[in-house]
Amino acid sequence: MITHITLDDLEDLALGAAVLGTGGGGDPYIGKLFARAAIEEHGPVRLLSLEEVPDAVRVLTCGAMGAPTILIEKIASGDEMGLAFDTYEAHTGTKVEAVMPFEAGGINSTIPVMIAAKRGLPLVDADGMGRAFPQLEMETFNVYGVPASPVAIADEQGNTGIIQTDTAAKAEWIARGITIRMGGQAYIANYGMDGETARRVSVPGTVSLAIGIGRTLREARENHKDMIQALIDFFATTHYEEARIVGSGKITDVQRRMENGWSVGIATIEPFGGGTPMQIRIQNENLVVEQGEDVLAVVPDLICLLDVDTAEPILTERLRYGQRVNILAVRVPPIMRTPEALAVFGPKAFGLKHEYRGLGLDA
Amino acid sequence: MRIGIDVGGTNTDAALMDGMTVLGACKTPTTSDVSSGISKVLRDVLSLTGVAVSEIKAVMIGTTHFTNAVVERKRLLEVAAIRLGLPATKGLPPMTDWPNDLATTLGRHTFMVRGGHEFDGREISPLDEKEILRIAGEIKARGLKTASITSVFSPVTPIMEQRAAEILHNEVPDLSISLSHEVGRVGFLERENATIMNACLADLSTKVVSSFRQALKDLSIEAPFFISQNDGTLMTPDYVARYPVLTFASGPTNSMRGAALLAGEKEAMVVDIGGTTSDVGMLMQGFPRESAVAVDIGGVRTNFRMPDVLAIGLGGGSIIRDDGLRIGPDSVGYEITSKALVFGGDTLTTTDIVVAAGLEDIGDRSRVAHIPASTINNALDTMHRMVDEAVDRMKTSADPLPVILVGGGSILVSRDLPSASRVIRPENASVANAIGAAIAQVGGEIDRIFSLEGTSRDVVLAGAKAEATERATKAGADPASVKIVDIEEVPLAYLPGSATRIRVKAVGDLVMD
Numbered sequence: 001m002i003t004h005i006t007l008d009d010l011e012d013l014a015l016g017a018a019v020l021g022t023g024g025g026g027d028p029y030i031g032k033l034f035a036r037a038a039i040e041e042h043g044p045v046r047l048l049s050l051e052e053v054p055d056a057v058r059v060l061t062c063g064a065m066g067a068p069t070i071l072i073e074k075i076a077s078g079d080e081m082g083l084a085f086d087t088y089e090a091h092t093g094t095k096v097e098a099v100m101p102f103e104a105g106g107i108n109s110t111i112p113v114m115i116a117a118k119r120g121l122p123l124v125d126a127d128g129m130g131r132a133f134p135q136l137e138m139e140t141f142n143v144y145g146v147p148a149s150p151v152a153i154a155d156e157q158g159n160t161g162i163i164q165t166d167t168a169a170k171a172e173w174i175a176r177g178i179t180i181r182m183g184g185q186a187y188i189a190n191y192g193m194d195g196e197t198a199r200r201v202s203v204p205g206t207v208s209l210a211i212g213i214g215r216t217l218r219e220a221r222e223n224h225k226d227m228i229q230a231l232i233d234f235f236a237t238t239h240y241e242e243a244r245i246v247g248s249g250k251i252t253d254v255q256r257r258m259e260n261g262w263s264v265g266i267a268t269i270e271p272f273g274g275g276t277p278m279q280i281r282i283q284n285e286n287l288v289v290e291q292g293e294d295v296l297a298v299v300p301d302l303i304c305l306l307d308v309d310t311a312e313p314i315l316t317e318r319l320r321y322g323q324r325v326n327i328l329a330v331r332v333p334p335i336m337r338t339p340e341a342l343a344v345f346g347p348k349a350f351g352l353k354h355e356y357r358g359l360g361l362d363a
Numbered sequence: 364m365r366i367g368i369d370v371g372g373t374n375t376d377a378a379l380m381d382g383m384t385v386l387g388a389c390k391t392p393t394t395s396d397v398s399s400g401i402s403k404v405l406r407d408v409l410s411l412t413g414v415a416v417s418e419i420k421a422v423m424i425g426t427t428h429f430t431n432a433v434v435e436r437k438r439l440l441e442v443a444a445i446r447l448g449l450p451a452t453k454g455l456p457p458m459t460d461w462p463n464d465l466a467t468t469l470g471r472h473t474f475m476v477r478g479g480h481e482f483d484g485r486e487i488s489p490l491d492e493k494e495i496l497r498i499a500g501e502i503k504a505r506g507l508k509t510a511s512i513t514s515v516f517s518p519v520t521p522i523m524e525q526r527a528a529e530i531l532h533n534e535v536p537d538l539s540i541s542l543s544h545e546v547g548r549v550g551f552l553e554r555e556n557a558t559i560m561n562a563c564l565a566d567l568s569t570k571v572v573s574s575f576r577q578a579l580k581d582l583s584i585e586a587p588f589f590i591s592q593n594d595g596t597l598m599t600p601d602y603v604a605r606y607p608v609l610t611f612a613s614g615p616t617n618s619m620r621g622a623a624l625l626a627g628e629k630e631a632m633v634v635d636i637g638g639t640t641s642d643v644g645m646l647m648q649g650f651p652r653e654s655a656v657a658v659d660i661g662g663v664r665t666n667f668r669m670p671d672v673l674a675i676g677l678g679g680g681s682i683i684r685d686d687g688l689r690i691g692p693d694s695v696g697y698e699i700t701s702k703a704l705v706f707g708g709d710t711l712t713t714t715d716i717v718v719a720a721g722l723e724d725i726g727d728r729s730r731v732a733h734i735p736a737s738t739i740n741n742a743l744d745t746m747h748r749m750v751d752e753a754v755d756r757m758k759t760s761a762d763p764l765p766v767i768l769v770g771g772g773s774i775l776v777s778r779d780l781p782s783a784s785r786v787i788r789p790e791n792a793s794v795a796n797a798i799g800a801a802i803a804q805v806g807g808e809i810d811r812i813f814s815l816e817g818t819s820r821d822v823v824l825a826g827a828k829a830e831a832t833e834r835a836t837k838a839g840a841d842p843a844s845v846k847i848v849d850i851e852e853v854p855l856a857y858l859p860g861s862a863t864r865i866r867v868k869a870v871g872d873l874v875m876d
Contacts, residue, residue, distance in 0.1 A: 067855035078454025156451040183481040322756040
């Protein structure tokens with residue numbers, strides 16, 4: 001059991017978060033540097049499981065919004081998230097007592113670690129996505145009735161805002177508009193709740209899950225073990241349970257095009273040893289993998305492309321012809337598979353016609 | 364006629380070219396003063412070909428000198444590393460993720476100042492000119508000779524870097540100043556890292572460029588000379604003296620472009636087989652395809668335009684195991700002349716296999732006569748499969764491509780490769796670097812995020828192309844020959860429709876009288 005996040009955990013966390021990013025969520029490199037600087041200055045971050053969080057503790061969730069391309073150029077001041085927290089506290093007249101990531105995949109896994117270290121707060125070992133998703137309403141918090149508003153938003157210049165609106169989808173829409181005016185990158189704190197609610201509405205254990213994924217891959221590599229098998233075995237010990245390689249092969253085609261302002265892609269993978277090619281549909285993250293008529297895995301289940309030799313997760317913008325990949329699919333835990341949850345981040349929420357069927361489950 | 368020179372860590376090579384024909388090539392050891400090695404190889408190649416000095420219209424030099432200086436931490440200056448961007452960027456000061464020894468060598472003189480721009484060109488903060496003046500005082504007080512200036516989104520608008528440089532120059536006239544927008548692309552930390560490294564080379568670059576100049580003067584060569592940069596295009600000596608960092612990846616680029624010329628192919632895969640590894644890279648329109656991932660130089664993360672090269676553990680000294688089913692990745696390396704069976708050693712290597720198969724006659728053939736035919740066949744199969752897979756992996760489409768084999772280990776490949784339309788083994792491959800330098804063209808590039816508010820994608824794309832073309836012409840390209848060779852457009856993920864990142868590269872032939 002991980003009770004504290006230390007400097008030694010950050011490499012593992014970043015690697016695991018890249019796997020949970022399912023091809024998107026941004027490169028965690030810069031977030032890792034920020035978390036490292038904060039822990040060096042303030043010490044390790046206490047990690048609280050959902051069971052340990054006292055009922056009345058006020059939890060605030062957070063992360064960054066915007067384009068990863070901007071995040072790598074306009075480096076954060078490091079004060080943005082603190083300012084979003086201050087803004088939230090001033091607006092609500094409450095004091096935040098624990099921090100939780102709203103997204104376990106990609107760069108947003110590391111930003112809550114930084115703010116928890118800086119404010120001397122514990123980090124709740126859970127999140128609202130269980131992976132990476134592109135939008136703020138795609139949260140189990142929203143699914144199970146926690147209002148997205150008020151949303152506190154801040155940038156590096158000290159600009160702040162509070163968004164108060166009735167639905168999570170509208171909060172997302174307005175926050176993204178402000179993010180563009182803030183220079184394409186903003187820091188967000190919202191979905192405030194108490195500990196008792198957090199226990200009911202969050203995907204448990206996802207911070208330690210990310211660290212565990214990274215650690216499993218690293219240790220397997222160091223000991224020359226089969227990294228993929230080690231990862232599958234590791235998932236079996238978690239509440240994600242089911243992970244398997246749904247296909248392996250060579251990328252033979254990557255097409256990208258614009259649809260409604262989003263960059264949408266299709267990657268084609270020719271299986272080693274022939275057979276029907278597999279196709280992955282991408283919209284920031286990997287959404288569905290199909291082979292002919294068969295649906296091998298579909299969102300919200302995780303679809304991760306891992307390099308055959310190194311087991312490194314491959315970001316969608318770096319996909320290209322000739323890469324040898326294992327397609328790892330991971331079933332999301334039960335809290336993400338209910339009809340209410342699927343209405344918010346299931347296939348239809350992404351405009352797909354597919355019915356969701358959890359990996360390894362009957363229809 | 365032109366001469367291409369490659370100044371490597373070990374050898375200095377020269378190739379004299381008439382148009383695209385190699386008239387002669389020579390090799391000589393690199394000297395510590397650089398210039399006497401260049402003089403010697405120039406003299407050699409001129410006497411070999413009998414070409415008069417007056418017929419030489421241009422000299423192109425490729426060098427790994429600056430890369431080696433950073434890797435070896437030698438002859439580097441302390442740097443005033445100035446950043447414009449506050450309040451942004453405050454969280455990760457300059458040189459945050461650097462190896463400690465290199466950061467210490469450079470003195471850790473870091474300064475963060477208010478300034479910088481947003482992706483759409485608005486200011487983050489106005490430039491704090493008073494603070495720049497104060498830093499000028501610090502630079503004088505600390506006796507620093509060189510400074511780097513990196514501003515947020517300077518690839519979108521460089522005006523703050525230029526203004527800060529102007530102020531520093533007025534205060535400290537002798538200061539050498541490196542500006543990040545001249546060095547790199549979007550990706551702040553990587554660009555800043557490269558700019559700081561550039562600044563620490565200021566003294567060495569001046570000396571090396573003047574030693575090049577001296578070598579040409581010694582031989583009374585009055586033709587202009589150029590130095591090749593990372594992407595295989597040319598820079599003037601004055602520009603290299605100011606931006607040596609732009610030569611960091613020129614070695615592999617020149618080698619691949621030289622191979623392309625020797626083989627007469629523009630769309631091909633180059634396989635360079637050495638003693639321990641094989642490097643596989645793809646040529647598109649005669650230029651290496653560039654890597655998209657961060658590249659470490661001397662332990663520092665950069666985003667240089669490096670050729671995308673896949674290295675596999677197969678070379679002339681690779682060790683054979685499991686009756687030929689497993690090869691490498693370990694190799695006897697430079698000890699091949701004592702460790703390989705054919706040279707009297709006791710290790711079965713790939714070179715032994717090709718001798719045993721009767722494909723090559725190297726060393727003592729009788730010492731490999733005992734190797735079973737099954738092992739020989741297995742090993743040959745394995746080697747060809749490894750090369751074939753690497754070639755296939757680096758391709759951008761399923762179509763077969765010509766494969767150009769270079770390097771001393773190219774004897775390992777004797778058969779056709781399923782991934783290749785044909786296999787080419789050019790002559791003069793050992794001086795491919797010098798040839799690549801000699802044929803280099805002149806380029807211009809832009810890489811920027813364009814806001815789409817109030818304009819359209821087509822308009823910004825056309826503007827980007829025109830600007831890249833103009834840059835190539837300014838750098839000395841014949842306007843009639845300039846072509847757009849690469850366009851990359853990446854809409855900003857998670858900010859639909861608001862902005863797009865466009866990279867355009869144009870190249871053309873050097874204007875020569």
